[in-house]
Structure formats: C-alpha cells, structure tokens
Amino acid sequence: MTEDVHLRRVPRQTRGQQRVSKILSAAAELFAEIGYDAATTNAIAARAETSIGSLYQFFPNKDAILEALSNQYKAELAELFSSLSPNPNSSVELMFGQIVDTVAAFYASRPGFQVVFYGSSADDELAEAADVLYQTIIASIDGLIDFYMPGLEPTRRTLSALVSVKAVKSLLPMAVANNGTINPYLITEIKTLVSAYLRTTLHK
Template identity: 40%
Template structure:
C-alpha cells in the first residue's frame, strides 16, 4: 500500500521531461510485474528506464509515489474509455448486441494493455488508499450514467434502471478482468467475450424476472 510522501516531486513540463517520466512509469510496470512490488526497487526501475537514480528521484521520492502515479494514470484511462463507451450505449441506431460487443471488446483491450499493473492494483490490493475513494466515485458515476443510457433504449426491458446498471457495470468489469488476469488463451478469450455478451443480452432483454418469496 502506498504510504505518505507518495506524490511526485515535480511535474514534467518539457517534452524531454515527459518522456523521462513515461519511461520511468513503463519501467516500473515491468519491474513490479517481474520482481513483485516488495523487490521492485527504485534502482531496478531506474536501470530498466535507462535513467540515473538521481533523475528518477527528481520526479518520484520513492516507489510508492511511482505506484500512485501509475494508479492515477490507470484510473484516468479507464474513466475516459468508459465515458466514450457511454456514447456508444446511447446510440439507439446500433443494436444492443452490437453495442455490448463493442463495450466488452474495449474493456478487454483496456485490461490487456497492462495486465501486470491491473493485477498489482486489484489482485494484490495495492491500489493506494487515497485513490480508492476516487475509484468508488467513478464507479458510482458510471452506474448512474449507464442507468440513464438504458432508459433511453427501447430494446432493453423495463425494470429498475439503477439495479440493471449496477449488475451490467459489475459484470463487465469482473468478467473482462478475470479473462485477462487469468491469462486465458486467445480462443477462450474470444469465446468468453461471446458468453458475456449473451449473458448481458439475456439479462437486459428478458421479459420476466424472478422475485424472491
């Protein structure tokens, strides 16, 4: 878990500085994945990035600060993609099945981008505490927006929209996460995508719902 002092020391303003920072962050992903977080030292990260340890410390005081920067970047990328996909869900001219295929496919590719980082933050519970609330707020925002989008579609059964959205958001996040983190073979990954889409279609278009007694 990231500790105090886990913030960058300065912001990269010039192109060269931005490239250095990105090199450090990318190197950290590989080092943490290869050696684990405990053994993923700043010296190893600097060496992999091709920069001096002094250059690394200009931007990050410790590896906790690097992890925080990676987590912030990951959350921002995920939220940006999710907002983009909300527009797809609102597009009534596209069938629900095609829309779900697009959404699930994009989420799989998001997780595939840096599976090691995703595993580190969520499987190993290293998402910095300061960012957990940010992640929770983003999740609540997405559930609310998905609920609004579902209400606009005539090909989705009438139901409690927020409940529908809750299950759709969590089902997509959980199963795309598992398919990538479990390193499923390509053929299984493709079949898994189809199964998830079918499951969501059945849920969103079912004409009857079971009620607890």
C-alpha cells in the same frame, strides 16, 4: 491515496515528460512481472534506464509511482468511455457489449493495469488504486444506463452497474491470457451473461 503521495516535481519540458513516461512504463512492466510488493524503486529506475536520482527527482517513493500510474489509467479509461457515444437507436445491452470489448482490449494491452485494477487486500495503497479504477468504470456504466433508462430508480441503476462491472472484472482474467491474447469465445460468453443480467434486472 495518502495525501503525502504526489509527484515531487512536475515535468514541464519534453525530456522530463519522456523520462516520467519511461519510469511509469518500467514500473508497469515490473508490477506485472514480479508484483507491486517485490518491485523496488532501484529496479524501476534500472528498467527505465535512468538513475535512481533522476527517479527521485519526480517520485518520492514507490507509492507515488503507483498513484501516477493509476491516474494515467484512470484518464485513459475516461477517454475510452467518452468515445463510446450512446446510440438512441441501440440498447444498454448492446452498448455494454462494446464496453466489454473495449475493456478487454485495454486490459490485454496493459499488463500493469491488471495488477493495479485487481489490487491487494494486503496492501492499502494498491487496494486504494484498484478502487479508484473500479469506481471510474462503475460511474461510466451508471451514466450509460441512465441514458438508456432515465426513469430507472438511481439506487437500482447504480446496483446494476456495480454487479455488471463486478461480473466482467471477475471473468476477464479467464478470457485474457497473461501474454495479452484474448479468447473471443469467452468474451462472447461474458457479453451473453451480462446482457442477460441487464435485460432481466432493468426490465422488471
């Protein structure tokens, strides 16, 4: 994100925190419904049932709202991945299956995440927000591969993480409908695909 995009005022009281939360939820809904470019701060304020003046107390512009939403998703993803404790008696393939389930559920329950995660090459701010989330997931997968295969050459390990995440990212929209319904058969196919890839590339 550009350096001048920050919260104008950090809410310290519960009421202010709730207002910011409503603004972010409203923004996520609108980004999912009409797209980031079409959403305006006025529309976001109206959806959040707050005045445009109240919105501007916290966010100087729409880019700042996007940054805050991206940071929220990043923190939630980090918490999710930290809860997936590696099991020494398991394998990276089985662990990745759990990750696919976790990411699919996260994706399905947050329509705004879908917009931010996939970004747009035509919008620098949205593309950068997408890259932040993408790199967060890749770093988590890289760490898991390192846990299960500590002797693996770092470049190969990171490449395996990148390809695995890219595959899941490409296929998720096919497995999760716009209304959040998850197709379990397609999720199973994604797991099979990525597990086969990891088995092949990591055990050469």
